[in-house]
Amino acid sequence: MGLKKRVIMETQKTALYNYHKTLGAKFVPFAGYEMPIQYKEGVIKEHISTRSFAGFFDVSHMGQFFLEGDLSLEKSLEKIIPADLSALKLNQSKYSFLLNDNGGVIDDLIITRINRGFNIILNASCKENDIKQISKYLNSSHKYFLNTDLSLIALQGPESAMILSSIIPGVEKLKFMNGNYFNFSEIRLYITRSGYTGEDGFEISIPNSKVEDLIKFLIEKKVKPIGLGARDTLRLEAGLCLYGHDLNEKINPIEANLKWAIAKKRREEGGFNGWMKIIKNIENGSSKLRVGILPEGKIIAREGTKIFSIDEKEIGIITSGTFGPSVKASVAMGYINSNFSSADTKIKIEVRGKKYNAKVSNLPFYKKSYVK
Numbered sequence: 001m002g003l004k005k006r007v008i009m010e011t012q013k014t015a016l017y018n019y020h021k022t023l024g025a026k027f028v029p030f031a032g033y034e035m036p037i038q039y040k041e042g043v044i045k046e047h048i049s050t051r052s053f054a055g056f057f058d059v060s061h062m063g064q065f066f067l068e069g070d071l072s073l074e075k076s077l078e079k080i081i082p083a084d085l086s087a088l089k090l091n092q093s094k095y096s097f098l099l100n101d102n103g104g105v106i107d108d109l110i111i112t113r114i115n116r117g118f119n120i121i122l123n124a125s126c127k128e129n130d131i132k133q134i135s136k137y138l139n140s141s142h143k144y145f146l147n148t149d150l151s152l153i154a155l156q157g158p159e160s161a162m163i164l165s166s167i168i169p170g171v172e173k174l175k176f177m178n179g180n181y182f183n184f185s186e187i188r189l190y191i192t193r194s195g196y197t198g199e200d201g202f203e204i205s206i207p208n209s210k211v212e213d214l215i216k217f218l219i220e221k222k223v224k225p226i227g228l229g230a231r232d233t234l235r236l237e238a239g240l241c242l243y244g245h246d247l248n249e250k251i252n253p254i255e256a257n258l259k260w261a262i263a264k265k266r267r268e269e270g271g272f273n274g275w276m277k278i279i280k281n282i283e284n285g286s287s288k289l290r291v292g293i294l295p296e297g298k299i300i301a302r303e304g305t306k307i308f309s310i311d312e313k314e315i316g317i318i319t320s321g322t323f324g325p326s327v328k329a330s331v332a333m334g335y336i337n338s339n340f341s342s343a344d345t346k347i348k349i350e351v352r353g354k355k356y357n358a359k360v361s362n363l364p365f366y367k368k369s370y371v372k
Contacts, residue, residue: 025039026227032123121136156196171191178193299349
């Protein structure tokens with residue numbers, strides 16, 4: 001009898017892994033990495049600290065993908081990304097997608113124009129496949145690489161600009177979804193004014209060898225570490241999608257209520273994957289739409305919870321759900337039959353075999369505080 005081989009995939013660790021331990025982090029496997037889900041104070045206090053002051057997040061599991069090339073690079077990327085890259089200014093960022101032939105979302109991403117090309121921030125669980133898909137559209141003159149020598153730190157919260165500018169002067173002048181190079185500890189690092197919490201904030205791309213130095217400065221400024229747990233409650237209150245839950249390859253941006261993220265010029269001119277199907281969705285309407293959902297009382301509607309009409313016909317499914325510490329209520333997002341997608345429509349949700357009252361809500365649940 002032959003022996004079966006067992007393939008054990010070792011989880012990866014960010015450059016801050018050991019430092020997270022000293023901060024009392026509790027780890028969970030996430031997208032192939034050992035990531036902090038929370039620290040000593042717990043998810044709710046981390047959430048509130050971010051909303052009221054500032055918090056830092058290690059998001060170094062995300063892919064920092066760099067591409068270099070001439071004008072043909074821009075044209076190649078526009079075949080799979082529906083952003084108007086020709087209008088993207090130097091150091092400006094846009095939220096967009098990688099789309100498949102049916103217009104489904106392979107990944108959602110942030111793309112930034114930098115010198116000689118672009119930087120794309122890819123979701124950790126998708127980055128290998130993303131690079132494979134993007135490379136199909138490139139030619140031999142285009143250079144690209146995933147930079148694993150860089151960490152990515154998100155500093156989020158209303159006091160982020162004040163705190164970071166005391167360490168790195170000039171960052172406070174950045175506008176939302178814009179970036180630039182700055183000096184820190186005898187190195188150059190790239191900072192964008194962006195984030196995933198609904199708060200003002202920055203994402204800092206910094207060499208692995210220097211990231212601990214930066215974190216120590218932030219801790220001296222009373223900034224607390226924030227884990228994946230609070231990151232999820234923050235983004236859900238802000239109505240932001242989590243790939244693999246609220247977005248996937250069977251969902252297109254129109255169904256996800258993200259039409260705004262497809263540039264008007266691109267919608268009109270096309271030339272990207274799934275354009276015809278997306279245009280049909282825009283013109284004829286989608287059979288389902290992503291909406292906010294507010295369950296009554298303290299019921300938490302987790303992913304996979306079924307949604308019903310008042311007369312108990314199944315009409316959708318929850319894709320994300322939690323308790324929102326800032327709004328002090330249970331909040332959720334999901335996909336619902338478009339006939340029931342208007343705000344304040346009364347619905348039911350089924351939790352552990354029992355149906356509870358809920359209603360459709362506009363997104364976000366918590367007003368975003370981005371600095372324009």
